[in-house]
Amino acid sequence: MTTLTNARDTAASDRTAGFPAPKYPRVFGVGRDRLVQYAVLVIVALFVVAPIAPILYQSVRSKPLYDATGVFSFDAYVKLFTEAGFGQVILNTAIFAVLTTFLTLLFAIPMAVLVVRTKLPFGRILAGSMQWPFFVSSLLLGFGWIALYGPAGFISVEVQRWIGFVPWNLYSIPGMALTEAVGLAPIAYVFCANALRQSDASLESAAQVCGSGPLRILFRIIVPLLRPPIVYASVLIFSMSIETLSVPLLYGTPVRIEVFSTFLYTHGLQSIHPDYGVLASASTIILCVTIATVALQAKVLKNSQRFVSVRGKATRPRKLDLGWLKWIATALIVIYVVFGAALPILGLVLRSFTLIFTPLQSPFKTLTLQNYQTVFTYQSYIQSIWNSVIIAVIGAILVSALAMIAVVVAKRSTFRFARAVEYLALAPQAIPGIIVGIGFFWAFAIMPGGNLIQGTLTAVIIAFGLRALPTAFGSISPALMQIATELDNAGRVVGADWVGVFVRILRKLLVPAFAGAMLLVFVTMLKEYSAALFLSSADSNVIGTTMLELWVQGNTGSVAALATIQIAITAVVVGLANLLMKEKKDA
Amino acid sequence: MPEIRVSHMAKTFGDVSVLHDIDFDVKDGEFFTLLGPSGCGKSTTLNCIAGLEDPTEGAIAIGDRALVDRSKRIYVPTEERNLGMVFQSYALWPHMTIKKNLAFPLNIRHADRADRDRRIHEALDKVGLAHLEDRYPHQLSGGQQQRVALARALVYSPTVLLLDEPLSNLDAKLREQARAWLKRLQSDLGITTLYVTHDQDEALTLSDRIAVMFDGVMTQIGSPKDIYEHPATAAVAAFVGSCNFMLGTVEQMLTDHVQVRLQATGTTVTVATDTDWLPGAPVTVAVRPERLAIVVDEPGSRDLNVLDTEVVTTAYVGSRYEYILRLGDVAVQVVSPDGSLTGAVRLVFGPDDAHVFPGESGPGTEALDLMKVTA
Numbered sequence: 001m002t003t004l005t006n007a008r009d010t011a012a013s014d015r016t017a018g019f020p021a022p023k024y025p026r027v028f029g030v031g032r033d034r035l036v037q038y039a040v041l042v043i044v045a046l047f048v049v050a051p052i053a054p055i056l057y058q059s060v061r062s063k064p065l066y067d068a069t070g071v072f073s074f075d076a077y078v079k080l081f082t083e084a085g086f087g088q089v090i091l092n093t094a095i096f097a098v099l100t101t102f103l104t105l106l107f108a109i110p111m112a113v114l115v116v117r118t119k120l121p122f123g124r125i126l127a128g129s130m131q132w133p134f135f136v137s138s139l140l141l142g143f144g145w146i147a148l149y150g151p152a153g154f155i156s157v158e159v160q161r162w163i164g165f166v167p168w169n170l171y172s173i174p175g176m177a178l179t180e181a182v183g184l185a186p187i188a189y190v191f192c193a194n195a196l197r198q199s200d201a202s203l204e205s206a207a208q209v210c211g212s213g214p215l216r217i218l219f220r221i222i223v224p225l226l227r228p229p230i231v232y233a234s235v236l237i238f239s240m241s242i243e244t245l246s247v248p249l250l251y252g253t254p255v256r257i258e259v260f261s262t263f264l265y266t267h268g269l270q271s272i273h274p275d276y277g278v279l280a281s282a283s284t285i286i287l288c289v290t291i292a293t294v295a296l297q298a299k300v301l302k303n304s305q306r307f308v309s310v311r312g313k314a315t316r317p318r319k320l321d322l323g324w325l326k327w328i329a330t331a332l333i334v335i336y337v338v339f340g341a342a343l344p345i346l347g348l349v350l351r352s353f354t355l356i357f358t359p360l361q362s363p364f365k366t367l368t369l370q371n372y373q374t375v376f377t378y379q380s381y382i383q384s385i386w387n388s389v390i391i392a393v394i395g396a397i398l399v400s401a402l403a404m405i406a407v408v409v410a411k412r413s414t415f416r417f418a419r420a421v422e423y424l425a426l427a428p429q430a431i432p433g434i435i436v437g438i439g440f441f442w443a444f445a446i447m448p449g450g451n452l453i454q455g456t457l458t459a460v461i462i463a464f465g466l467r468a469l470p471t472a473f474g475s476i477s478p479a480l481m482q483i484a485t486e487l488d489n490a491g492r493v494v495g496a497d498w499v500g501v502f503v504r505i506l507r508k509l510l511v512p513a514f515a516g517a518m519l520l521v522f523v524t525m526l527k528e529y530s531a532a533l534f535l536s537s538a539d540s541n542v543i544g545t546t547m548l549e550l551w552v553q554g555n556t557g558s559v560a561a562l563a564t565i566q567i568a569i570t571a572v573v574v575g576l577a578n579l580l581m582k583e584k585k586d587a
Numbered sequence: 588m589p590e591i592r593v594s595h596m597a598k599t600f601g602d603v604s605v606l607h608d609i610d611f612d613v614k615d616g617e618f619f620t621l622l623g624p625s626g627c628g629k630s631t632t633l634n635c636i637a638g639l640e641d642p643t644e645g646a647i648a649i650g651d652r653a654l655v656d657r658s659k660r661i662y663v664p665t666e667e668r669n670l671g672m673v674f675q676s677y678a679l680w681p682h683m684t685i686k687k688n689l690a691f692p693l694n695i696r697h698a699d700r701a702d703r704d705r706r707i708h709e710a711l712d713k714v715g716l717a718h719l720e721d722r723y724p725h726q727l728s729g730g731q732q733q734r735v736a737l738a739r740a741l742v743y744s745p746t747v748l749l750l751d752e753p754l755s756n757l758d759a760k761l762r763e764q765a766r767a768w769l770k771r772l773q774s775d776l777g778i779t780t781l782y783v784t785h786d787q788d789e790a791l792t793l794s795d796r797i798a799v800m801f802d803g804v805m806t807q808i809g810s811p812k813d814i815y816e817h818p819a820t821a822a823v824a825a826f827v828g829s830c831n832f833m834l835g836t837v838e839q840m841l842t843d844h845v846q847v848r849l850q851a852t853g854t855t856v857t858v859a860t861d862t863d864w865l866p867g868a869p870v871t872v873a874v875r876p877e878r879l880a881i882v883v884d885e886p887g888s889r890d891l892n893v894l895d896t897e898v899v900t901t902a903y904v905g906s907r908y909e910y911i912l913r914l915g916d917v918a919v920q921v922v923s924p925d926g927s928l929t930g931a932v933r934l935v936f937g938p939d940d941a942h943v944f945p946g947e948s949g950p951g952t953e954a955l956d957l958m959k960v961t962a
Contacts, residue, residue, distance in 0.1 A: 018744030019696040021669035031664075489639050490678035492665040494692035494743065500666070504691065508682045 022495040033498035037415040040405050044424040047466055051431065051439025052287070058280035058442060065276070065446050076277030084278050086263070086285075093242060093259040096173050096180075100241040101234050103181030104188050107336060109223075109230060111185070112192035114329045117222055118214075119319045121330050127193075129337050130186045135570045136345060137527035138183045139246035139544055140563045143551070144344025145170065145179050146250060147351050147560070154347060158359040171255045179247050182340035184240060188233035195229040196222070204318070214320040232300050239293035242286075243432030245530045250551070260286045261530070264434050269533060283435045294430035345567070352560035371557035375565075380538065381558075384546040385565060388526055391461050391542060396522040399465045400514055403472035407480050408502055412488055422473075429470040433530030436463050441534040455537030463531040468524045472517040479513030480506070512581070519577045523570055589650025589746055590615045591636065591781060596645030598631060598803075605631055606642070606803045613747075613781055614795075618773055620782040622790040623800035624826065629783045630751060632800075636781065637672055637749055638665030649746055671740030671778075672749040675756065677732045679724035685711070685735050686720040692743040710742040711735075713772065730761050737772075747779040754789060766792055787827045791815065799823050821944040824873045831879070831919045833872045834947055837864045844938055847872055849894075851915025856892035859938040871944045876909075876920045878940035882933045891935040894919070898929050 024031050054065060059077070063070030080086045114120060115127045133141075148155045149170050156166045169175060203225075207217050245261040252262050264286070268279050322329065351357045355366045375381045403425065409415055410422035428436070440463045444450035453459045483506065491501035529544020536545055543566050550559045591613040598606040606628045613619040621629035634640040636647055638654065646656040649670075654663045679688055686707055693703045711717040714734035724732055733753055740748060754762045754769070770793050773780050784790055790797050791811040798808045807819035818824035821832065838846040838855055845860045847870055858872060879894075896912035896919060908926040912919045912934070921934065 018746070019669070019698070021667050021746075022695055023667060024664075484676060484678065486674045486676050486678035487680060489637075489665075490672070490674060490680070490739075491691070492639070493637055493668075493670055493672040493749075494739070495666045495669070495695040496691070497664070497666045500695065505680055505682075509680075 024497050031497065033413075034415070036405075036499055037409050037413055037417075037421075040402075040409045041415075041417050041421050041424075043402065044406060044421055044469075047462075047469070048424050048427050048431075050443045051436050051463075051466070053439075054442035054446060055280050055283045055287070055435065055439050058276055059284045061277070061280075065442055076275075076281040079275070080278050080281045080285075084263075084267070084275075084282075086282060089258050089260060089263045089282075092173065092257055096177055096248065096259055097238050097241040099174060099177035100180045100184065101238045103177055104184045104237045105230065105234060107181060107185040108188035108233065109192055109226065110329075111333055111336070112189050112196060113218065113222060113226075114326075114333065116193045116196040117218070117320055118326060118329070119321050120326055120333075126330070126333050126337070129341075130189050132337075132341050132345075133183055133186050134523060135567055135574070136341070137246070137529075137544070137566075138180065138244065139250075139527075139529065139547065140348065140566065141183045141341070141344060142179060142247045142250040143547075143556075143559055143563055144348040147347045147357060147556070148344050149175075152358075154357060154359055155343075161359070171251045171257075173257060176247050176251045176257075177241075179251070180241055180244060182336070183247075184237050185336075185340075187240075188230075188237055191229040191233040191236075192226055195226060204320075214322055215325075217320060232297065235293060235297045235300050239290055239297060239430075242293065243290055245432075245434055249548075260289075261432060261434050264438065265533065268434075268438060279438060283438055286432060287430070287435060290432060291430045348560050349564050349567075351557065352564045355557065357556075371561040374555070374558045375561050380541065381546055381562070383539065384541040384543055385562070387457060387460070387540060388543040388566070389569065391457060391464060392522045392525040395461050395465050395468060395525045396518040398461070399468050399521045399525075400472050400476070400517040402465075403469060403517060404476050404507070404510055404514055405502075407473055407476045408506055411477065411480055412485070412506070413498060425473045426470045428466045431466070433467055433528065434533060436466055437531040437534035440466075440531070455535070455540060457540045459535045460532050460540050460542065463535055464525045464528045467528055467531055468521045471524055472521050475517045475520055476510065476513045479510060479516075483509050515577070515581065519574065522573060526566065526570060589652075589779065590617075591619075591747055591779060592646075592648045593632070593636065594646045594648075596632070596635060596642045596647065598628075598635065598640065598642045598644075604803060606635075609645070609803075609805055611798055611805060611808055613779055616777045616779055618770070618780045618782065618793055618795045620784060620790045620794040620797045621800060622784060622787060622797050622827070625785055627800040628803040629785075629800050631803075633749055633751055633781060633783045637670055638663065638668050669743075669746050670749055671743070671745035671747070673733075673736045673740050673751065673753040675752045677724075677736040677753075677756075679732055679736055679739070681724050684721050684723055685716070685727075688724070688735065689720075689739050689742045692739070696743055698743075706742050710738040713741070714738045729757055730765060733757060733765065737769075741776070741778070745778075747781065748773070750780065750782045752784055755784070755786070762789075769793065791827070797827075799826065801826075818873075818942065821871055821873055824875075824942065824944075829876055829920060831874050831876060833874075833914070833917060833919075835870055835872055837866050837868045837870055839866060840864050845870075845943055847943065849915075851917045852895070853915075854894065856894075856941070857938045858892075858941045858943050860943050862943075864943070869946055871947060872941050873944060874936050874941045876922050879919070879921045879934045879936050881921060881923050881925070881928065882935050891937055892941070894934040894936075896932050896934055898932055901926060901928070 058065050060072055060074065061070040062073040062075060111130075115123055115130075120126060145153075147153055149168065150156060151166070151171065153170070156168075156170075160166050170179075204217055204221055207221055212220070243261060245265065248257070248259045248262045249265060252258060253266075258266065260282075263282060264279060267282070268274050347357070352371050353367055353369070355368055355370065406421050406425045410418050410425070415421070431439075440459060441454070444454040444459060453462075487505060487509070488501050491505050492498075496504060527544070529542055529548070532540075532542050532545050533548075536542065541549075543562055547559045547562050550556075550562070593609055593611055596606060596609040597604070609628075609632055611619075621632055623629045631640060635642045635655070641662070642655060642657065644657050646658070646661075647654045648656075649668070652663075653659070653661050654668055655661060679685075680691070683691065689707045689710060690703060693706060698706065707720065708717055711720055714737055716731060716734055716738065719727065719731065719735075724735070727735065733756070736753065754765050757765055766789060782790075782793060791814075794811055796808060796810055797814050799806050799814060801822055807814060807823050809817075814823065814827050818827065824830045825832070833849050833851060835847040835849040835856075838848045840846075840863060841857075843859060843861065844857050845864045846855050846857050848855050849872065856872060864870065894914055896914045898910055899913050899918065900911045902909045902911075903926060907922050907924055908928075910921045910923060910928065910932075912921055912932060919934070
C-alpha cells in the first residue's frame, strides 16, 4: 500500500459534476437493439423462406398454386418419375457431377502442389493466372469452348483438316464435365494452395534431414497432409456441379442430355403448358440433394479444421526443386491455362469482332464491328446491359449492407437467435439459381401486391441478392472476427447501446471489408443469370438471359459481343476498385 | 462517491460453475483489488459488475441503485450503468483520434460543445497528454495509450472506475512508474475503484483492500498488510509473496501456541495460533523467507525455533542473495545480504513469524515435488 499524504476529502470536492446515466427508451421492455436484431432475423428468414415455401407447397398440390380448387396429392412425384423420365435425369446428373469432381481434383491438386511447394519457372504468373474465373462466368466459358472445340469450332475444324476426323465430342457428358472442371479447378486449387501454405515446414525439413529426396517428400509428406482440403473441395465441387446450369444447357440441349437444372429449364420455360406439379416436385428433390451436400460440406469443414494445425509462428515452407521435372510441370500448367481458359476467352473476344470464325479463312480478314452494331441497335439489348449494371450496383450495396448487419447480429450480440441468423444467411448457397427463380416467381404470383414486383428489376435484384448473400456474409465475417470484442465492450461501458456501437464503431472499422464484399457481390451479380430466367420480363432482361436468347436464335456473333462487354465491365470495375483500395492503403 | 455492493453473486456456464457466492463491498473512494491466478474468476466478477456478463444469481448495486438483482428480475444493461472501465488491451477505437475517443461518451450524454471540450482537455491534462489530442491511437506508445484509456474512462465522471489488468501490457520498468502514478491519480480523484490483477506486487502497492480469489471463491478480504502477514489459507500465503511450507504433525497444544513436529527433520517448532489443534493432526507450517534469520554459529535465544540446514544454491539478485537450503528432504528459501554462506547453516524464527494451516496445504503437489531436494 502506498501511503499518500494529501487528504482525500478535499480532493474529491473540486471534481466537476457527473452526468446522469444514459437512458434508452424501451417499449414493453424491448429496446431498439432487440428491434433491429429481430428485424434482421425476419428479413433473412423471409428472404430464404419466400422462394422455398411455394415450391414445397406446390409439389403436393394437384393444381397450380393460384387455383384454390387444388387438393393435397403426391401425384406430381409419381408423374415426375413415370411420364417425365426424371430417373434418367438423376442418373445423368450423378455421372456428370462425379466426373466433374474427379477431373477438377485431377487438375487442381497437382497444380496446387507444384505452384505452392516447388520451384517453377514463372511460378508467380502461373499462380496469378488461376484467378481468371473471377472475371468469366461458366456461361461465357461454355460459349468460348463451343467456339473452339464445338462441332464447328475453330480447333475442331482445324483438327479435322489435319487428320480427317474430330477425335472428341464436346456435346456429351464427358465434354460437359471437362469444361465444368476447367472452370471449377481454381476453386479447388485455392483450398489446396491455402492448406499447403499453412503447413508446417519443419515436417519436411525433418524428412530432408533423414535423407529423403524432393519427390519422396512430395508424395510421402506433402500430399497426405492435403487430405482435409481435398475432401472439402470435392464436396464443394460436387454440390456446385449438381446445380450448375450453363454448360449442361449449352451442350446438352442439342443432344437432349438433361441434368437437374436443364430439366427445370426445359419443363418450366420451353414447354407451352408447364406442368407446375412436375416442376415443383423436381425442384423439391433437387433442393433435398443440394441441402444434403451443403450440410455435408459444413460437417466436413468442421472436422477438417480439427486436422489442420495452424501455429502462430509457422516457419515459411521452403520450395522443393524438382530438377528437369519442373519444365514438364510448367508445360502441363501452361496447357491447362492456355487451352482451358485463355484460348476460349480469346476466341470469344475475337469472334465478337468477326463475321465468321473458322480456320478456313483468316479471322483478321473479316474484322468488323457489326456484332456490336447489332447489339447497340436494339433497344432491348442495350437495356439488358444497363439492367445488369444497375442490378449489380444496387444489389452490391443492399446485399453487402444486409450481410454486414447480419454478421454483427450473428457474431456480436446476445440475441437468442444469433445462430439462426447466421444459418439463414448462409442457407442460399444450397438453393440452385434456377430454383430461386421459380420460387420467387411463384411467391410474387401468390403474394398480395406481388404483381407489382413480378417481372420488374426489383424482382431480379431480390433473387440475385439472395444468391449473393452467402458470398457477402462469408467475406465480411472473418473481418469482424479480427476486431477485438474489447472495442465493442468499451463502447458499451461508456454508454453506447448495441446499435450505437454498431453505427459508430463496428461499421467504421468494417469499411474495408464492406468495400471488398461490395466488389465481390457486384461481380457475382453481373455474372448471374439463372435466377432471372423465370423472373425477368422483356424489360428486365440481363446480359446473361439476352445472350441465351441470341444463342438460341443462332446469333453467335452478338453473343460474343455481349460476352466481351461483360468481361470488359468486370475488368474495369475490378481494376478501379483495386486502384482505389491501394490508394487508401498508401494514404 | 457511491459504494459498490455485490451480494451472493454466482455464475455458471452450463454445468460449470465459475463464481460461488461472491459477496463483498467496496467503500466510497476505496481502491479495491481482486487478486488471483488466471481463471480464478476475478475478471468474470468485474465483467458482471460492468454488465458485460450476466450473473446467474445474486445482486449488484452501486450506491442505492440496483444494477442486477436476480430475485427481483432487475438487470440494467451495460450502457445505462454509467461506469468507467479500462481494458487490458486499452480498447481505444483505432479509427478515431484521441480527442474523438474522449468525445464519444460525452456526445452520448449530450454534453454541449464548450463543456465537452473543457472536459476532454481536463481529462487529457490529468494524464499529461493534452498535447496529443489529434493523434490516432496507433501513433502513441503503449504507456500513452494506457493513459488515454484511463482519460476516456474518467472524462464523463462515471460513478465508479473498473480496471481490468490495465498495466499488464506495459514493460516492467514502465509498469512500476505507472503504478505509482495511477495510485496518485485515483487518490486525487477520490473515485471508487475496482481493480483486477494477477500481479501481487501491484495489488499490495495500490490497494486499500484486496480480495484474494481462487477457483471462483473469495478466500480472503483484507488490507494488504492483513493479507501478507495473516494469510487466511496456505494458498493465500503461497500466492501473495513467497513462502516456505513444511509438513508436520501437532505434538501439543499450549494456550495460544501449538507445537509441531516437522516431518523433514523430526525437530519440534512452536508457532503462535488462535485456533485449537488436536494432537496428532497433520498440519503445514508456513514461514516467509525474510522471517527466517540465519545464524552461523551457536543457537540464539531459547524461545526461538531452530532449523538445521545445508546450503544448496545461492542466487545473486542485486539487492540481496537468495539461498535454497536443504531441510531434511525439503527445500527452504531464505534471503540474506551476505553472499558467503556455505555448508551447514542454522535458521531461527520466532513463534509469531510462522503460521499453521491444517492438512497438507500450501502450493500444489507439483510445486511440492519441485521443492523436494534429492541431492
